[in-house]
Amino acid sequence: MVTKLKRFLIGRPMKTDELTEEKLSKLKALAVLSSDALSSVAYGTEQILLVLITVGAAALWYSIPISFAVLGLLTVLILSYRQTIYAYPTGGGAYIVAKDNLGTSVGLVAGGSLLVDYILTVAVSSSAGTDAITSAFPTFHEHRVMIALLMILTLTILNLRGITESATILMYPVYLFVFAVFLLIIGGGYQWMTGNVHAQAPAYGVAVPGITLFLLLKAFSSGCSALTGVEAVSNAIPNFRDSAPRNAAITLIIMGVILGIMFISISLLAYVYGIAPKADETVVSQIASAVFGRGIIYYFIQAVTSLILFLAANTAFAAFPLLAFMLSKDRFLPNMFMVRGDRLGFSNGIIFLGIFSALLIIVSEGDTENLIPLYAIGVFVPFTLSQTGMMKRWITKKPAGWLLPFVINTVGMLTTLTITLIFLITKFSQVWMIFLFLPAVIFAFKKVNQHYRDLAEQLRIDLSTDKPEKKGSVIVIPVAGITQVVRNTISYAQSLSDDIVAVYVGFDEEEIKKMEEKWEEWNPGVRLITLRSRYRSIVRPLSKFIDTVEWKTSATDHVTVMIPQFITKRWWHNLLHNQTSLLLRAYLFARQDVKITTVPYRLKK
Template sequence: MVSKVKRLLIGRPMKSDELDHEKLSKFKALAVLSSDALSSVAYGTEQILIVLMVAGFSAVWYSIPISVAVLGLLAILILSYRQTIFAYPKGGGAYIVAKENLGVPVGLMAGGSLLVDYILTVAVSASAGTDALTSAFPFLHDYSVAIAITVILILTIINLRGVTEAASFIAIPVYLFVVSIFVLIISGVFKYATGDVHAAIPELGSAVSNISLFLLLKAFSSGCSALTGVEAVSNAIPNFKQPAEKNAAKTLVMMGLILGAMFIGISLLAYWYGVTPDPKVTVVSQISQSVFGRGFLYYAIQGVTALILFLAANTAYSAFPLLSFMLAKDKFMPHMFMVRGDRLGFSNGIIILGVLASVLVAAFHGDTGSLIPLYAVGVFIPFTLSQLGMMIHWYKTKPSAWIQRFVVNTIGMITTLSITLIFIFTKFSHIWMVFIFLPLVMLLFMRIHRHYVNTADQLRIQLDVDKPTIKGSTFLVPVSGITRVVLNSISYARSLSDNVVAVYIGFDEEEIQKMEQKWAEWNPGVRLIVLRSRYRSVVKPLIRFIETVEWKTASTDHITIVIPQFITKHWWQNILHNQSSLLIRTFLVNHKDIVITTVPYHLNK
């Protein structure tokens, strides 16, 4: 039943040699890897306006120069990450760049920041999409958390079906969103140019009495949330068709051009139409209503905006599993993140991402405003480390024209470091938990790595010294009575060795006498050892006996515990029986270096 449901949800298993068919073309990669960055135009301008409104409506004109500054930063990041793509064509982005040029701890900081950011990407996208949906249909406002978690579940299932299938599903809504936003911008500009807009707005450059540099920097840092997701292309180079690095670089540039045009267009329309933030109606919703009214085009734009905000999470679903794979390959994350699933994707990474994002949405009650500061600072830390790492890379390798490349990354590093510091100083009350959580993530990475190193050291053998030791075998069979289960286990043990001993643990003398009498009558050719347990414990007397046998036979015999166990026909029937065999097995596995064998006997009624 479970297998059938799995096949229905994620499709047939794929062969390993089908992996090349899962590579992305530029057209599909732009949709999958740019959905996060492109969708941020739906809330980037809004985040700027929310901050500026503290100084009053007269301060909203500052949104234009701030948006231009954000565009400048976008251009720097696109140029910087384009260089990273060609320098590190195997992907990994900030994690690989920082690890190789700044050291492992700094690489882990970049990798940990990105992993946290990808979790936040899914949570923010689901929450922002829900906000867009509830703006058009206010009666859904009370169900925001349930809607967001449902969308995360759907996206998780879609991505478990494979990269190519997910890309095919996402491409149409993403490009539909891009077209609809450009239709909105062109229509809005035309309506403004023809004098059909009569909003009372402050003039550019007009004096604002209570504005401060601190407020402007805070607004700028908020607007930089529109740049999240820019690094995803450099992380996911292995997902591109060959030549992977050239296709990735072209995709990155195209994403930057589209994002820049849409962002500045929405900012200009918001200013010209006198739009102010409203907790229940998004800025894009207000612009759409001003341009088209509450007609078909308004609901169409709201629909595709909600859809793209939901699908923006897919950028994280593409990048998180790949980054987890690279960290796991370096022994900083569990090896399960290296395993490809039935559809050749890193299924464990996809599932874990969905679960953690759902927990985050529930914890923050789907409040996008509370999540975005965490989301943005989680991006700008690896932005900065990546640029610094690339500066060191160019200085060490000194390829042709390295000075120009060094200058580009230097400008990028200084800019992103400035944004990071602005975030820290202006939004510390929102992001302080990052400075607790990120060191804990790095500590977890180091502990995992230490475990893998210690395990390898203990398991490693010297090929010219360590040889198999040939010993005899002593088989101990714990029994609770004379049944077909015991018969089955003793038969198995005797087929391997003549040195077999049955062990019975009795709680009172009457039971012990009956067992000894029945055993003598049965006479299976195996000696019965009776252990008396005054405190009705099964495990402790058995352990003491095993230790005694170990002490006597350690140099001559391997000790094997043969555990009889019957398997019920239906799962619920297990509840009706004591699971002493499982208890014994669990305890022995965790405490003794001996062989443990379970001999099952299946009931058919």
């Protein structure tokens, strides 16, 4: 039943040699890897306006120069990450760049920030998608957490089906969103040029009392949330078809151009139409309503906007498992993140991302605004470290024509560092937890790595001297009675050793006497030792007996505890039996010099 459900949800298992077919074309990669960046158009301008409106509607004109400043930073980041793609064609983005140039610890800060960011990406995107739905249908507002969780579950299952299949499905809504936004831009621009805009735009260039440099920097940093997801292409280069670096670089440029046009156009339309942020309606919804009215085009734009915000999380589902794979390969995350699933994706990373983002939605109650500052910090820390790493690379290697790339990375580093500091200062009450969470993540990385190094040291052998040591074997068989299960276990033990002892633990003398008599009558050729348990415990007396056997034989023989266990035909039959064998096995696993063997006997009905 479980297998059939799994096959229905994620499809048939794929062969390893089908991996080449899972590589993405530029058209599909743009849909999968840029959905996060493109979707930020839906809330980037709004984040600027939310800061400016605190001074008054007259201050909203500042959104235009701030938006152009964000556009300038986008250009720098696109050029910088294009260089990263060619310098590090194996992918990994900020983690690999920082680790290679600035050291492992700095690389872990970048990698940990990105992992946190991808979890936040899924949470923010699903929350923002829910906001778009509730803007059009306010009655759903109280169910926004459940809607967001259903979105995450859908994306998790979709990505477990494989990156190519998910890209094929996601390609259409992403390009529909681009079409819808350009339809909005063209329609809004036409209305403005023909004089059909009836709203009063704030006077441009007029000084507004209460505006400070601090406030403008805060608005700029908030608007930079539109740049989240830009790094995803450089992280996921291995997902591209050959030549992967060239295809990734072209995809990055196309994404940057589309994002830049859409973001600055939405900001201009918001200004022209005098849009101010509302608690129950998004800025894009207000613009669409002003341009087209609440007709079919409005609902089309709202539908594809909510869909792209929901699908923006897919960028994280494409990049998180790959980054987790690289950290796991470097022994900073558990080995399970290196395992490919039935559909050749890193399924453990996909499931982990889905679970943690869902928990974040529940904790934050689906409030996008509270998540975005933390989300942006998770982006700009890796941005800064990546630019710094590339600066060091150019200075160290000094290839031909290195000066211009160095200048680009320097400008990028100074800008992203400034934005990071602005976020930390202006939104400290919302991002303070990063100072607890990120060190905890780095500490976990270090502990995992230490475990793997300790493990390697203990398991490593010298091929010339470390030969297997030949020993005899003393087999101890715990028995609860004389049954087919015990007979089966003794038969197997006799094929391995002549030194076998059965141990029976009884709770009273009469019970023990009956067992001894029946054993003598049966006479299986194995000696029976009976133990009295005054406190009705089986494990404790048996453990003391094993200690005695181990003390007498450890120098010359292995001590093996061979546990008889019957396997029921139906899973629920297990609920009807005491799981003594499981308890005994769990206890003995902690023993250093005792070997444990379970001998199953399968029941037929």
